[in-house]
Amino acid sequence: MSRAVVVVGGGYGGSALAKALAAETEVVLVDPRDAFVNTAGSLRALARPDWGSTMFFPYADFLTRGTVIRDRAVSVDPGGVTLASGERIEAGYVVLATGSSYTYPAKPAADPTEQILEDLRLTHKELAGAERVLILGAGPVGLELAGEIKEVWPHKQVTVVDPAERLLPGFEPELRHDLHRQLDELGVHLRLGTELTAPPATGPGQAETFTVTTGGGEEITADIWFRAHGVRVNSDYLADGRLTTRNRQGQVPVTETLNVRGYDHVYAIGDITDVAEAKMAGYAMQHAEVVARNIIAQLRGERPTATYQPLPHPMILLPLGSRGGVGQLPTPDGPAVVPVETVVQYKGADLFTGRFTEQFGSA
Numbered sequence: 362m363s364r365a366v367v368v369v370g371g372g373y374g375g376s377a378l379a380k381a382l383a384a385e386t387e388v389v390l391v392d393p394r395d396a397f398v399n400t401a402g403s404l405r406a407l408a409r410p411d412w413g414s415t416m417f418f419p420y421a422d423f424l425t426r427g428t429v430i431r432d433r434a435v436s437v438d439p440g441g442v443t444l445a446s447g448e449r450i451e452a453g454y455v456v457l458a459t460g461s462s463y464t465y466p467a468k469p470a471a472d473p474t475e476q477i478l479e480d481l482r483l484t485h486k487e488l489a490g491a492e493r494v495l496i497l498g499a500g501p502v503g504l505e506l507a508g509e510i511k512e513v514w515p516h517k518q519v520t521v522v523d524p525a526e527r528l529l530p531g532f533e534p535e536l537r538h539d540l541h542r543q544l545d546e547l548g549v550h551l552r553l554g555t556e557l558t559a560p561p562a563t564g565p566g567q568a569e570t571f572t573v574t575t576g577g578g579e580e581i582t583a584d585i586w587f588r589a590h591g592v593r594v595n596s597d598y599l600a601d602g603r604l605t606t607r608n609r610q611g612q613v614p615v616t617e618t619l620n621v622r623g624y625d626h627v628y629a630i631g632d633i634t635d636v637a638e639a640k641m642a643g644y645a646m647q648h649a650e651v652v653a654r655n656i657i658a659q660l661r662g663e664r665p666t667a668t669y670q671p672l673p674h675p676m677i678l679l680p681l682g683s684r685g686g687v688g689q690l691p692t693p694d695g696p697a698v699v700p701v702e703t704v705v706q707y708k709g710a711d712l713f714t715g716r717f718t719e720q721f722g723s724a
Contacts (some may be wrong), residue, residue: 364660365389368441369453370595371397371420371435374631374645375458377541379424380720381653386660388427391434391442393472396420397721400468403643405501405683406481407466407488408509413478415714418721433460438603439624447512454656457613458649459595461632461640462586467502467568479593479645487568491584492517495561495573498589499523499553501679504544506589507683511547520550520581522557531675532689536698540679543701547681552579588657592640596633604701608635619652626659629650638671642713680709 364386368379371392378392396417406413420429430450436443441451462468466484469477488494494510496503499521507519528537528551544551555575563569565588573580594611605613605621612635614622619634621627630652631645638644648669655665674696680686686704689696 363473364403364453365451365549366454366456366656367391367450367600368456368458369437369442370458370460370631371429372458372631373642373646374459374460374649375456376420376423377646377720378456378458378630378649378653379427381649382656383424384427385657386426386613388424389452390420390424390427390429391432391444391450392420392429393431393433394420394474395431395472396474397423397717398469398474398477399713400719401708402714403466403468403481404506404509405712407485407506408513410478410482413481417477418717423721434598434599436541436601436603454628454659456652456656457596457621457627457629457633458645459598459600459633460645461595462593463502463563464591466587467589469508484566487566488585488607489514491568491582493585495520495581495583495586496589497523497586499525499528499551501529501677503587503589503652504528504540504549505586505654505680507544507549508547508685511549512682512684515548518550518583519548520552520583522555522581524554524556524577526554527675529679530551532677533696533698535685536677536689539698539701543681543685543687547685552581553595555579584706592632594633610635617670618655618665619648619669620655625665628655636669636671639675639677641676643676644671678704678708680704683709687708 368375369391371390373509376397379388382388389676396419399416402416434442435445443449471477555577558574561571568585570584596611613629615629617626617632621629630648632640649666651669654667658665672691678688686709688699688704
């Protein structure tokens with residue numbers, strides 16, 4: 362049996378896994394981009410274009426023992442992966458790590474690094490000239506976007522609309538109270554429990570004055586708007602059913618060892634799994650650690666025993682610019698709300714740039 366591991370997708374989980382396995386065996390990493398994109402920095406790069414270059418970590422020379430193929434998978438079966446180019450990669454092990462897509466600018470729409478940067482520069486220019494900003498979606502992405510905008514342009518009017526009645530339901534009341542306080546201090550206008558009767562006439566990210574009406578009859582006039590909802594699992598390449606059947610969300614069924622059900626040599630990590638938890642980069646990287654241990658054990662002729670259990674309580678680090686934000690982390694005694702200093706230290710200050718500099722900086 363081949364010892365080659367084909368990792369489909371070079372995002373947070375896939376790149377971490379490829380790095381962990383490269384010292385043990387031949388790794389083939391498949392991704393259409395020329396670099397890993399730390400999408401946690403996308404919203405800051407929108408508000409501050411000088412930040413954009415810090416988001417990218419080239420795949421070239423990333424692996425000590427392996428190959429990076431810039432392509433997309435169009436089909437996966439138990440024996441390997443077929444690419445859009447028509448190339449077929451035979452594999453001893455396959456790991457599905459294609460993650461999910463999200464509306465721009467939270468996640469880039471383009472693949473080439475230069476095109477992503479150009480898109481962000483153009484949208485920044487549109488945003489810079491707009492005085493009133495409307496954000497549709499009051500989840501973590503929408504609130505983080507509001508915080509980044511307010512840090513650069515405190516004078517801009519930012520309104521966030523969401524049909525949900527509460528911010529971050531499921532998190533501790535103390536966290537939600539502090540989140541409201543910080544948003545109030547920033548001057549972010551929340552319109553919860555309502556939605557628009559019709560979408561804006563302009564496209565998202567385009568500066569042009571418009572007026573919309575909420576279900577409660579309130580009129581909101583803005584000069585630009587952004588959509589902050591609409592996650593989609595990247596699993597279309599599994600539609601032919603040659604490997605597995607996906608659920609309604611496009612996710613694949615996995616065991617506690619993160620094997621795709623029915624296979625001992627095929628794994629899945631990150632957003633594409635049906636693990637019952639929020640889909641976050643941190644979880645994808647934890648999945649990668651489990652799968653790395655299991656594949657290494659199998660390569661050594663041992664039984665894979667590493668398992669993954671989702672946390673019983675949700676966790677979050679939600680920056681509001683580089684100096685604010687809220688967080689909730691797990692402890693042996695249950696979820697703990699952390700102070701803003703912790704949020705800034707672990708995420709808000711550099712949005713994990715240091716972590717990925719270390720991961721990609723040494724071959």
